[in-house]
Amino acid sequence: MEQILILVGTSTLETLLMVFFSTFFAILIGFPLGILLNITNKYGITPKPVFNLVLSRIIDVLRSFPFVILMIVLLPFTRLILGTAIGTTATIIPLSIAAAPFVARITETALNEVDPGVVQASRAMGSTNAQIIIKVLIPESLPSVVSGITLTIINLVSYSAMAGTLGGGGLGDLAIRYGYQRFRTEIMIAAVVVIIILVALIQFAGTCLTNKILSKR
Template sequence: MSKLWMLVLQSTGQTLSMVLFSTLFSLLMGLPLGILLSVTSGVEQGGIIPKPILNNILGRIVNVLRSFPFIILMILLFPLSRILIGTSIGTTATIVPLSIAAAPFVARVIETALKEVDPGVVQAARAMGSTNWQIVRKVLIPEALPSLVSGVTLTIINLIGYSAMAGAIGGGGLGDLAIRYGYQRFRGDVMVVAVIIILVLVEIIQVIGNKISSHLLAKR
């Protein structure tokens, strides 16, 4: 029994590690892309630097990446994981496809949140002589912060689900525990424990995200 709980703790730690680092890397990739998608959209959509051709190209790339099922994308990215990490199997290697899978989603979340900012606030900043970069940094991002937090929360929850799927092809974590030690060994109790932990993690993340978003809204 103690061995089982050690496996549960180890798998939970692996899942948290995968989700934490893939969230950070997906934000590093998705945040600038989302900002670029927002500012280069048409004037009627709130774009402050309209670039229709660039916006269209970036939008199509994001849509293509978002349409890939995660399992297929992970298999396609095995060579990249092997180049960057030295292996395509395990918790660390799984962070690469998780990050790339989440980045387009993050970009769309950022874009949508920035487009929700009141155009009047942007116009006021422009009238005061603010540059485009100042508008993005001091107006758009602060005003959209509650929505951005909600979007990041949703991203983390999606990554928890992706990390569970990654267990099916050697990604480690709670998904791997449920499949190898639960399903394949006919241990229903192990599967139940893994599922419960995943549900608890999702609930905790959602509650924390809601509280932070509500706090930011109250301060506006």
């Protein structure tokens, strides 16, 4: 029993590490892309149809890749950067690249829902494009963005579990290597239970944060 607790505890920490850093990098990449998608569309504050179309297609291509295939495709790139393509740290790269397009689309959709009248009013008051983005678009869309990022984090937990099939570490690796391959059902069940609890906690935290932002309006 003690051994199982140690294995589950270590794997849980690895999963949290993967999800935290991949979420951070996905937001770092995806959030600005989402803003670009919004402001450059034909209804945006700086319409650039050709640029918007090209960027949109690139993001769609990245979104269409199944995660396991994307992880395999990125093995040489991951090995080039980190010197290894296996393990918890190496998995952060494909996880980040897989999640960034989703964050971009979530951000774009949330920004598209902002009332155009608010933007026009800000423009009439002499606000610059940067001020409209920072003081109008982002604050107005924040609840939807937070809600969308919560779903992205939950997907990352699922992706991190799939990464275990390719030696990515974490709870997925624990369930496959120690549970399935060694016929230890109790370890597999423990890993699944922890994943379910993590998802529930993430959803709860995301909902609370969204409601808190809405209550301050």
